[in-house]
Amino acid sequence: MSQDKSPRFLLSANELSKSFGGIKAVNNAKISVNRGSITGLIGPNGAGKTTLFNLLSNFIRPDRGEVIFDGKPIHHLQSYQIAQQGCIRTFQVARVLSKLSVLENMLLATQKQTGENFFRVWFQQKSVRQEERENKERAMAILESVGLIEKAHDYAGALSGGQRKLLEMARTLMTNPKLILLDEPAAGVNPTLIERICKHILTWNQQGISFLIIEHNMDVIMSLCHHVWVLAEGTNLADGTPQEIQNNPQVLEAYLGD
Amino acid sequence: MVGYLVFLTISTALFALFALGLNLQWGFTGLINFGHVAFMTVGAYTTVLLSSQGVPLVIAVIIGAAIASLLGLAIGMSTLRLREDYLAIITIGVSELLRLIALNEEWLTKGAFGVQRYPLPLAGFEPNLIGKIIMIGLLTFIAIFTVWQLWRGMRNRWREGKSIKGKSIQPRKRIGLIIWSVIALALILTVYVNGVIAISNYYNYKVGLMLIVLLVLTAIYWGLELLVHSPWGRVLKSIREDEEIPRALGKNVFWYKLQALMLGGAIAGIAGAFYAWQLTSVYPANFEPLVTFNAWTIVVLGGAGNNAGTLLGAVIFWAYDVLTREYLPYLGILNPTQLGPLRIMVIGLILMLLMVWRPQGILGKKEELTLGR
């Protein structure tokens, strides 16, 4: 799916800054994600990676800076509007609605549902039900592909940590996103599941979805990413291909220092 | 006895309606509204004042509900962007403010003298045989609908018991289910038979009011059941649990909260109109914070986020109210001035015990409380 006219970057952010009291969590940082790419974001603990995600998705309002997504500025939008544009984030500690079923978690994510308008729930019952059936099928197909199908009718709260991560990813897929921001998809997940998660990410990427992935697991970064950004103490340290980053002395120092 | 049961049915139904509004706001969306009576005040006063000026009753009620929902909009706009405790505080304040306005703005509300002699629905209506048959038909329809709802709810619960994996079926739960069904059936039957007798032999204004409030309750209950099982209701439930998730998935959380507040407010406004018709004269003292507390009791008792539970809660609440009001004085232990506070104290005690042993309420799902985040 090459789009010639559109700019090369699906997402680009410049001069992003955010301080919490005295701490400059993100300081004049920039980042960009090429269309159709899997881009990595690494950095030592406390480097400001999660905060950067929060700024990109406007879960936290930046002090300064601009964010362009799909050719349009989005930093003035509300976080739900950013999600509606197709830029969906996940959370470092997977967040699922534990009191809803796994299937309901999936269905919630569907965009532009007729049944989200209460007048239509009353007066267009038929099309609401029809649509719900279709969404269920789609949700079940995605759950099947990630291996959560047996859990579809269980409470999401009954899932293990790794399964929650999977559900969270599967859920973002229900939104038909252009870009998925993954915050440490492999953290606290057993090695076999990590492998499966990586495979899914590659498959979805081939279907045209771009990824920006925060990860401490270097194997994951090296095997998935086309391009990697390094953040340290809130500022850009380096960026380049995984090989370049691996051999960058500054990066090694940032990780080994402190 | 027939007349008394009619009175009880009206009270229960209108409080069920009132509490359904709170259940939508708090039970499903997690909005802490400690001033629910404010919506009722607005609905009641708007309806009686407008209809006194000659506005048709139906239109007066609709305007009352609309203004109540606008009140929800105003409260929501000013507090929903802040932390959730602000809503709790502001709602208490607004409800007291409205009561004080009703008390002091005598040109509008006649203050403490109250509003009297306002039009009542079906006031001069004397049904002939055909009229009575139609009324009994409507009552029958409501009864059948209720039994059908009961059957559906029980069937779902029954199956749920089976489908829980890994755990064996808990027989005690099923016995509980059967007991509750029998109680509910007996209740429906009592109200129905009493209603039929009242319509055919003892028709008066209250009987007509009972029929109307039951019809409205049925319609609103059904509308709410559709809503909470729809994608719309799913968004509300997701907000209740963790609003960051729907936000990250592109839902306008603020707008959904506003809708819940407004819709719940409108329902409470309608309940307010029935409250006024039941009382036949309204005073500011009818809208004390205690009324909000009663709605909370009903919702918590029945199980938050469960409309059928709210109905059950309203029944239990009124049963308790009547039994203690009628029979406690016979014990002769306490004088009347002590009894009033005691009855409320006991409700507090029951709520505390409920929180310890069955925090999910009677019909709530235990899993929903115990599941980890």
Ligand SMILES: Nc1ncnc2c1ncn2[C@@H]1O[C@H](COP(=O)(O)OP(=O)(O)OP(=O)(O)O)[C@@H](O)[C@H]1O
């Ligand atoms: N809401 C907040 N309030 C105050 N300080 C914060 C807040 N969020 C983050 N910080 C601080 O900002 C800095 C960057 O935190 P952030 O969570 O973005 O790091 P990170 O790169 O994601 O780290 P990790 O790899 O451990 O997840 C830290 O010093 C953190 O304590």
Ligand SMILES: [Mg+2]
């Ligand atoms: Mg982080």
